[in-house]
Amino acid sequence: MTRTARRNRRTLQVVGAGAAALLALSACSSSGDASSTTSDSSGSASSSGKLSGEVTVFAAASLKESFTTLGKEFEKQHPGTKVTFSFGGSDSLAASITGGAPADVFASASPKTMKIVTAAGDASGTPSTFVRNELEIATLPGNPDKITSLKDLTKSGLKVVLCDKEVPCGAAAQKALEASDLKLTPVSYEQDVKAALTKVELKEADAAVVYKTDVHAAGDKVEGVEFPESDDAINDYPVTLLKDAQNAEAAKAFITLVQSAEGQQVLTAAGFLKP
Template identity: 50%
Template sequence: MRTLRALAAAAAALTVAAGLVGCGSDDSTAPSPASDRISGTVTVFAAASLTETFTTLGKQFEAAHPGVKVVYSFGGSSALAEQIRQGAPADVFASAAPANMQQVVDSGDVTAAPATFVSNRLQIAVPKGNPGHITGLADFGRTEPRLALCAEQVPCGAAAKKVFEVAGITPQPDTREQDVKAALTKVTLGEVDAALVYRTDVRAAGDKVEGIAFPEADKAINAYPIAPLAKAPNAAGAAAYVAFVRSDQAKKVFADAGFDTP
């Protein structure tokens, strides 16, 4: 009888041990820490001038986090800030100027401190071949050329206003656009002889346009802040995306596009 009891006890012990070994195997394949376990969709509101770089970074981010989808809403920073303040669901905001970021900070829609990740400066964009014979910023004070500027409430328009004040020029635009890409489109379509856009937009347009640098641009350099939003539906994804945008990998993408990085 003692022998049977001993055998039964040994068998039970082996069963428990096997169970413990099985648990150990499960732990070895346990998911990575929560910071790496992001999933779902990351919705990013970003300045129009970030369209090309953020699209590239979105693909890289998705490749690094299988199953995650990055969805962008590009536009004028002022319009995006207002949408966020009105309750539009988004995870991250990247502005082309601190002033528009400050609006969402003041409204309580951003609680983490925004971080500057790049800066940019204006350049004159003209159609290929420069049919309007534009030579510099002074041409924006003439009535003859067809000219496009950004609306003053968006960062590229605010920067343009500053450079005109520095240069003592009263601009004579034929149109004011709601974001920098709209102003650039006027140039690529040949609807205007020149537009003030960012140098990164000139580079992104390739051989469709030509860029003319001017010294006053150094007086109105735009800093770009980024921050996760307080009511982000995907807070973990927002934090991971912001960290990625500030990474060395992202800095290379920005530098190749013509941005200045910290």
């Protein structure tokens, strides 16, 4: 179990790493601004090769904090661009893309949901894994129910929330439960990991199985409890340029930022694992 002292120490490490990442990104941003020239904002690039226009990114809910940070940095590095995000359950986002929703980039929380897009022929090229994520139990602050393991979630009277089984965080939770030969009936299945975590933050549930990155992002609103079975259910996160991207050049540049050393610093500071 992650004790309060360990949690506070980990939080300080995350904050420090995040600050270092932002400083590195700001340095890149300043360098890019100094060498840039005025561009035509109506297209993805001017004759001088400068990027412009809007980039629409569909991304898993667990990427919200880190991708929002990277989006702002991208706009600083490329004046005249705007990054617009749609965050949600990866399965819902994939369905929207295959249904014709306009987007330039798709970042999924699992290869399975990415396959929905590639199988439909909506991806441009082969998706690549840019980070990984693992599960953690989110409890009420102070862990009043003394939850120390995945098995504890099966206690009678405990209100537990899981992500829907079709969502990557829900599929991973089911995999961990099956590996432990445990059966758990949650009080609700949520459509994405943020919705599951919110149930605990609002004290509508005693615990939820979510990603470690979401526990980090919640700060003192929840208490994190690690469990060894999470090692058997680590999710790979793939990203791809979409076939019908309206701003392909800027979209490629955003993916490059995500995969760069600077982008990886932001993501690992948020708790993601390196690919």
